[in-house]
Amino acid sequence: MAKFLSKNNAVHRSLILAGGGVRLAYHAGVLRVLEEEGLSFDHVDGTSGGIFGTAMLASGITPVEAGLRWRKLKLGGFMNLVPFKDAHFRLSKFFNGAEGIKKAIFPGLGIDIEKVNANTDFDATFNVCNFSKKKVESFTHTQATINHLVAGLSLPMFIPATKIGDDWYTDAVWIKDANLTETVKRGTQEIWLIWCIGNTPVYRHGRFNEYVHMIEISANAGIMRELDWMEQVNNAREKEGLPAIKLHIVKPEFPLPLDPAFFLKKIDADTLINMGYADTKAYCRQYKEMPVVINPATATVMKNCDATLHFRQQFYGSILLDGGKQQVCLHLAYFIRKMDSEYVLQQFASIELVGSDEVIPGYEHRVVKTRKGELSGRFCVQHNNNIIQVNSSILFSDSLALFVGLDCKKAIITVTENDGMPNTTTFYQPALNRINNAAHLYIDGNFSFVEKWKWKRALLDYIFQ
Structure with missing residues (x-):
């Protein structure tokens, strides 16, 4: 069986881990199937919550170990109980922010920035929003610092932006939640996109739901633009006599429960991992039986229920x-x-x-x-x-x-x-x-x-x- 992560592949294959919050324990189940299927990737790209999985892999964590670490992770590392005694309460104070992620979450998941920087098995890229310049910047695993990783996970109102050099950095989800452009620039021949941001036609009320909807609007609009662009790229390649870049999209059948449900143990890591595993198994069986045709307008749509x-x-x-x-x-x-x-x-x-x-x-x-x-x-x-x-x-x-x-x-x-x-x-x-x-x-x-x-x-x- 081919090595799961290796630069010595006959096919240049990219794995794109899009965002979706802490519930992306789901990714651990996906990764386990991809490894069992004998797929090998020479490039992994992470945006927003997808940075967790990308950094874990770049730290040498295997898919099986990733599942174990997510199951054991203490989510209290994200939380800070101090603000309840603070008369000037701000939502961002409820979360431990950069320090909680650095000192509790990253070690719990096995993320080690020195190992990330020293990785030679594959190329990893991390997408972060440069707020000062209003654009997405992609950092390789040799360039990234721990502050870049934290900044890429910093949603406004919940975790403060991070200043790196003269610029402020934050989560890139408001511009794009998956960077297909970067992978194509790298000469990839096959892309596996793991998508977990919800996409249903129902508008939910309540401040938190409306905040999530803003993310869903930005992320889904961004990926639709990228998929439209991919079609143009493949049309141009066809005219030049080049094979099309293959694209696979793995997603849940129904939207995943939001992060508060995970924090409050209404859903657990084991369930999320099992969902990712089962969904990916089903997709792999499907695409082997019949080629999957991707429509950019509906590629990320999920089923809705009452x-x-x-x-x-x-x-x-x-x-x-x-x-x-x-x-x-x-x-x-x-x-x-x-x-x-x-x-x-x-x-x-x-x-x-x-x-x-x-x-x-x-x-x-x-x-x-x-x-x-x-x-x-x-x-x-x-x-x-x-x-x-x-x-x-x-x-x-x-x-x-x-x-x-x-x-x-x-x-x-x-x-x-x-x-x-x-x-x-x-x-x-x-x-x-x-x-x-x-x-x-x-x-x-x-x-x-x-x-x-x-x-x-x-x-x-x-x-x-």
Whole structure:
């Protein structure tokens, strides 16, 4: 298998990690699939939150280790509790800013600027907005300082701009959230763009939502312009008898929950990583079966729903793995979405090997309501060249029990390795997990606080209809 990051490639391939905030733990799942697929990149480009993943790779962090670090990351490093005692409160003071990122977040993710500068495996570029000159500047990994990385993550109102030399620098998302221009200048032959900024037609109210919408407008308009430009580049190359630059776009099916949901543990890193892994697996399967045609106007569009209910469960038990019995924790994340007149069920999962740091994300997820109060799911994992299929069945008693953490005490789990004999057993969930999961049950949609409770009850009741 080719080395994931290497300058010695037959195909010049660029990986573009666009922004999207701290929820870009999603990227760790994407990277793991790209490595498993045997793809090799000689250039990685990061903008805004994509700087995290780019800097991790340039620091020598592998995709598997990236997932482990995101799962263990303490998000409190972003926060500062001091301003609550400050009569002159400013939103930017609520975040630890540059110091919190430098001292807590970067070390937690394994980002080391000396290793970034010394990297020789591949070329990395970081895009930062020069506020003083009102333009995006792209810094190579040998040029970048820790202040450039922090500046590229500094959204106005949340993290102050950084002064480097005579100029002020900040997050580039307001101009562009992915720099296709830079990759084409470098002579790339194939681009993989990982896009996580939401793009739906619904306008949500509330100050934070409106702030996010400004980002969505800027970022999506910017990438549409770049994609239009890419079409012109490829048309010109065709006239010159040159092959077109291939472009792949990996994105979530639905917009990812926003950063506050991650900070408040309404969604966790494991779920985001599993979503990135499953989405990328699905895309790779799709493009191998049929070439993907990209329309610039709809390339980043995601599905919209009226309301989303999300909750997680963790069941413990043992399975036969690689010929031996292994204690595992089965992480299951459920999404119940209301779209017009229908309900859409989604499941994302992973298997944690108890007693080790190994977590195996799942793909090809399926979940259905088989009968009143029962959700039956299926997913696959890839481990040591073995394909393991996991089927789960959870019987819920009622919505109140689920809401307060008294439900989901056990699950019936069937594991099949490499089309062998299925092995069925019962997994159990500790009471503390059930209570914790109930506390972090999450409802999202474009509605008021009062309507939120009505939607939460309605989506919970769907399980028991």
